[in-house]
Amino acid sequence: MAIVSSNAGSSAPRREPVLDAQPSPEEATGRPDDGLRPKRLDDYIGQDELKQVLGIAVQAAIGRGEALDHVLLYGPPGLGKTTMALVLAEELGVTCRITSAPALERPRDIVGLLVNVQPRDLLFIDEIHRLNRVAEELLYPAMEDRRLDLTVGKGSTARTRSLDLPPFTLVGATTKAGSLSSPLRDRFGLIQRLEFYGLEDLEAIVSRTADLLGVSLSAGACRRIAGCCRGTPRIANRLLRRVRDVACVQGRQNQIDEGLVSQALSLHRVDHRGLDAGDRRLLAQLDQHHDGGPVGLETLAAALGEDPTTLESVVEPFLLQQGLLVRTPRGRMLTEAARAHLREQEAA
Numbered sequence: 001m002a003i004v005s006s007n008a009g010s011s012a013p014r015r016e017p018v019l020d021a022q023p024s025p026e027e028a029t030g031r032p033d034d035g036l037r038p039k040r041l042d043d044y045i046g047q048d049e050l051k052q053v054l055g056i057a058v059q060a061a062i063g064r065g066e067a068l069d070h071v072l073l074y075g076p077p078g079l080g081k082t083t084m085a086l087v088l089a090e091e092l093g094v095t096c097r098i099t100s101a102p103a104l105e106r107p108r109d110i111v112g113l114l115v116n117v118q119p120r121d122l123l124f125i126d127e128i129h130r131l132n133r134v135a136e137e138l139l140y141p142a143m144e145d146r147r148l149d150l151t152v153g154k155g156s157t158a159r160t161r162s163l164d165l166p167p168f169t170l171v172g173a174t175t176k177a178g179s180l181s182s183p184l185r186d187r188f189g190l191i192q193r194l195e196f197y198g199l200e201d202l203e204a205i206v207s208r209t210a211d212l213l214g215v216s217l218s219a220g221a222c223r224r225i226a227g228c229c230r231g232t233p234r235i236a237n238r239l240l241r242r243v244r245d246v247a248c249v250q251g252r253q254n255q256i257d258e259g260l261v262s263q264a265l266s267l268h269r270v271d272h273r274g275l276d277a278g279d280r281r282l283l284a285q286l287d288q289h290h291d292g293g294p295v296g297l298e299t300l301a302a303a304l305g306e307d308p309t310t311l312e313s314v315v316e317p318f319l320l321q322q323g324l325l326v327r328t329p330r331g332r333m334l335t336e337a338a339r340a341h342l343r344e345q346e347a348a
Ligand code: ADP
Pocket: 034, 036, 037, 038, 043, 044, 045, 046, 047, 076, 077, 078, 079, 080, 081, 082, 083, 084, 173, 205, 233, 234, 237
C-alpha cells in the first residue's frame, strides 16, 4: 500500500496538557507511520464491532471489485482512526492519500486532491468537521455521483464543467461528529464510533509496543501503564516512551517493573486513574471556584486559559466516561466521585 500525505495547512499552536491525546507536532507533520501502527485488521487490537463491520465491508468490496463505501470514523483523539484508515487501505491493497480539513482551505486544494484520485484509492480527511463550505459542496457530488463540478470563468460568462471521477473511498475522521453538517454525514455509507479501550486490550497494546520498542516490562508494569492511559492507545504508547526514558537513565531497560513505572508516572504528574495535571486543574476549578457547578464551557475554558474546543473534545470525554464530570443543559458539573478523587490526591 502506498501512503501519500499532504498537510498544507496547520492549526494554531495551543497549550498541551501533559497527557494530551492530540498527535505530537512530530505526529502531526503528516508522517503517517510512527512505527507502532498495526498494519492489518488482525493486528488492530480491540474495537471488535468496528473491525467486524469494516472487515465485512472490505471483503464485500473486494469480492465485487468495487471501491469500499465512504466511511466516517468518530471518537476522541488517539483511539485509532488514522490507523484504521491505513489498515483499510492495506486490506484493500490500495493507495491511502492522507490530508486534513485545515489543509483544504482553498477550493484548489480539494480540486487537486480529487483530480489526482486513482481508481479505488482511499482518501483520508482528518478533522473533517472543519471542512469549509466550498470544500464540502465540491465533495457532495464527488462522493455521491463521482463527479467534480468546476466553475470556469467569472460573472456572466461563468459556466459549470463536470469531470467524471473514478470510484474512490473517502474516510473521514472527526472528534466532533455532531459538528458535521447533515448533508455531509448522510453521504457516508458506514458511520462508526470508536470507543475507549478496556484494560485487557490496553495491556495487549502496551505489550505489543514494548516488543516493538525493544523494552522488557513485567506483567505488573504493563498493567500499571494500561490502567493510567485513559483508555487511549496514543497515551499508552506515549507513557511507555516516558517510562523507557527513566529506565534508560537508570540503566534498567530490561527490568521495567511496577515501581519504575510509578516513578515515571509521578514525574509526569499522572495519578493512578490516569488523570494528568490539566484534568485535575479542571476538576479543582469546578470544585473550588464554582461549588461543583453547573458552569458553562466557555466560562470554564476562559478560567483555565484553554481553548473551549480542546476542553470539549480532548479533555472532557474521558472525565465524562469515568463519571467524574457530567454535562447538563446548564453546564458542567462535578460528581461526588470527582470530589473524592481530588481529596484522595490532596492527601497523597
Ligand atoms: P486517531 O487518528 O484516532 O487520533 P491514531 O490512529 O493516530 O489515532 O492512533 C494513535 C496511536 O495509537 C497510533 O500510533 C497507534 O500506534 C496506536 N493505536 C491506535 N489504535 C490501536 C490499536 N487498535 N491497536 C494498537 N495500536 C493502536
